Amino acid sequence: MTEEIIIAGFGGQGVLSMGKILAYSGIMQDQEVSWMPSYGPEMRGGTANVTVILSDNRISSPILFEYDTAIILNQQSMDKFEKSVKVGGTLLYDPNGIIHPPQRKDIKIYKVEAVEEAARMQSAKSFNMIVLGAFLKIKPIVKLENIIKGLKKSLPERHHHLIPMNEKAITRGMEIIEEVK
Amino acid sequence: MADIKEIMKPENLVYGKSKVLTDNVMSYCPGCTHGVVHKLIAEVIEEMDIQEKTIGICPVGCSVLAYNFLDIDWQQAAHGRAPAVATAVSRLKPEKIVFAYQGDGDLASIGTAEIIHACNRGENIVVIFINNGIYGMTGGQMAPTTLEGMPTSTSPYGRDIKLAGHPLRITELIAQLPGTTFVTRQSAHTPAAVRKCKKAIRKAFDNVEGKKGTSFIEVVSTCSSGWKLSPVKSNEWMVEHMFPFYKLGDLKDE
């Protein structure tokens, strides 16, 4: 199994940390992982993206130009990465702020209204975990228990009390994801 | 007439070469201040019994070969970088007494950043700064400390302030920095000056042993070859021209 993912959105949306949790979860189930962010001034308030790869085998390139899955969280990233999804691949997006929804017919498209749901849960910070839950619903590449283990390893001890909230958000994301036909 | 062997008895000894000085013949020109200052450092090291504890950092310039003349462990630094080198030695070997020995081109021109920052950090080191207002080793070019109107090979009509800026009194600048504990300007042109200079060097080494931060000693010096004057005339010229601009005395003693 190899899953090549791009997660792209605004800086501050938790794009990089979502990727980190996913990668840590991969380690928890003994997989090879890589996490390659865009870096530099473009990250200060602008767009942020990270390429995450989980694989049972040695990972070749940590930098990719086409992906099994694109998780897209703003319009700029939609413009940039919709075309980079492999034929037959998956695009998951949050329609919040998306003016031009994805048009491709040769990929599977899903949406998750994570911004709205996070507001409803009165927990804006749960946003990225709702998205992660939605992704795991369609691509169950890591087990929930390994996500929790990954969270425990990647979060400092003082934040461990937030883990139940994260778990709730992941579960919620799994419930509210919809396929776009 | 008494046999020479009758005279050469330990009880008759009134002066001797410090055992911290090697037997190598010094490469300095006649009248040069380096030799005197080397001797003073050697005597201080011997008196304090810190030969094993002392690490010297020598510069690029006439004193690049200082390591041949003092029998201690030495590092020869790149041009101007002695304070950075000394910083690391002092931090990594806090049990040692570290001194940097630099000339005016080395310290006040190419190495300005290194000396300012080492002093500002209050590195626990001694800095000996030989200021003769000229680049000696490369053949008498203008230094940052060359006086206005003073001819050198790169200011053959005398230093022109409009062209080359003002001579730099870096010691006054150094004295402003909170990291320095003792900043003084000395000379070594008379027996009295030599004794005073040695006291200052001793105080600086004591400060390092007491972990008091940076001690900085400028020695206003002559360069007979670069100035194209005899050693005696050089001293006279220094007293007349250098001392009014580079005023002797302690700038800071905390």
Place this chain on the structure above:
Amino acid sequence: MADYRLMKGNEVIAEAAIRYGCDGYFGYPITPQSEIMETLMLRKPWEETGMVVLQAESEIAAINMVYGGAACGKKVMTSSSSPGISLKQEGITYIAGAELPCLIVNVVRGGPGLGTIQPAQSDYFQAVKGGGHGDYRLIVLAPASVQEMNDFVGLGFDLAFKYRNPVMILSDGVIGQMMEKVQLGEFKPRWTNEQIIKMYGSWATTGKTPDRKHNIITSLELDSSRQEKFNHKLIEKYKVISENEVRFEEIACEDAEYLFIAYGSSSRICQKAIEIARAKGIKVGLLRPITLFPYPTKKIQSMLSKIKGILAVEMSAGQMVEDVRLAVEGKVPVQHFGRLGGMIPTPNEVVHALEEQIIKGK
């Protein structure tokens, strides 16, 4: 299961240094490697192992602090990125000339000048052919993974002390910024002063004792004949290094008719390119030099009988390819493919270049 962590290449450099008993780190901030000093400052190793960490006033000061520490027989290092490494060159040639051991990390970005902060491999010549003035060589290690960032800190210090020679880890923005899983080394205690005197007291400035002559660390020799003798001594040392320390990795080379030669992050892209090319039926393998000096010249020569052509892939205008050509001596076609200025070649571009430049021979 081994204790794996998810860490950035840059963070791992810092952690590995602490664990390997490094005595001192001296640096100056520059993207994309600032995480190395940031991690050290956050970790406060001076409380744990006594390691000194100092933010210097410039790259120039930092490398000269390395000189001072190395001259004491201490395990010291610095890190920077391309423009900062250029500033350090004076210090590096002094270190090579004084035969001091130290570790220098270059997380390469695109140039020339201030260039870009994005990854590049355009400092190959500078790292491998000397960099500063005078005839000297660095031992150059090229990590291709976060794990190797960890491993090469220890290896780098070992080689540096074995040969009394500066070692450079030539990384780039990809390896520095990405996270992978990594297994960190065990903690090694820092050497005591007594150990240093025992191992390196013959040359290090540990303080002149009555039982030995004073030690002088210098690169100055005013006598030409003695300087020439010293130059020959260095050349001999580099020969010994070239005979004993060549490291490389072969991937999919058993049946290969064509060969990619690439180091660092380019070698990772080539691995993907191999997957694509082999799916098309092109038998291509990868030779990944791990040491860039010494270069795996003999290894390349030993492969030529089975190889029809070589594509050197590097994020530069063609630097390492010159060493490939020197090894190949015209026996098979050698071409270069690369992207510049912080652009990263895609695996498809690499395969296309192989097909067009080598297989079709355009």
